[in-house]
Amino acid sequence: MMYSLFPTPVFHENHKHLCERFNSSQNDFKIVSDTLLDKGFELIKRMGLKTNYNNLKIKDIWLETFKEYSNQEYHVHYNSLVSGFLFLEVGKDTSFPIFCDPRSNTLLYKDINELENKDEVSAMSERVNIKPQQGDLIIFPSYLPHMFTVQKNNNILRFIHFNLHDKL
Numbered sequence: 001m002m003y004s005l006f007p008t009p010v011f012h013e014n015h016k017h018l019c020e021r022f023n024s025s026q027n028d029f030k031i032v033s034d035t036l037l038d039k040g041f042e043l044i045k046r047m048g049l050k051t052n053y054n055n056l057k058i059k060d061i062w063l064e065t066f067k068e069y070s071n072q073e074y075h076v077h078y079n080s081l082v083s084g085f086l087f088l089e090v091g092k093d094t095s096f097p098i099f100c101d102p103r104s105n106t107l108l109y110k111d112i113n114e115l116e117n118k119d120e121v122s123a124m125s126e127r128v129n130i131k132p133q134q135g136d137l138i139i140f141p142s143y144l145p146h147m148f149t150v151q152k153n154n155n156i157l158r159f160i161h162f163n164l165h166d167k168l
């Protein structure tokens with residue numbers, strides 16, 4: 001038997017129709033917010049946390065537009081359950097998110113033990129890149145550190161970033 005202890009689930013699904021609705025003149029935010037809550041709730045249940053769907057709210061939501069030299073430093077989101085991105089527009093070779101190992105005790109361990117294959121995602125990967133496509137919805141536990149690479153061109157990357165919480 002082999003256990004997978006302390007896993008960090010990350011939700012990743014394409015919802016191109018949501019982007020089209022958000023970007024269109026209909027400006028139908030209700031279906032977008034309902035989807036963020038539905039999918040966020042799925043992830044929270046998968047994490048094994050107790051919550052009531054009716055208490056779950058969008059705590060913060062904001063729009064990010066990246067151009068040349070835009071980036072985001074390593075950070076986590078405090079006082080929320082899960083956080084996420086909905087990618088509205090992804091230009092060619094634009095910035096992308098990197099998720100970082102949240103287990104601080106692995107740092108010293110990794111200093112003295114080498115990975116067999118640095119290009120392969122494994123239990124001991126320090127950072128994992130996700131190259132988004134338009135419509136990608138990614139939701140993750142808010143404790144998971146993340147960042148965005150420095151963008152090297154002036155193409156547009158536009159995404160919604162949000163936090164969900166049940167104690168507002």
Ligand SMILES: [Fe+2]
Nearest residue numbers: 075077146161
């Ligand atoms: Fe963030």
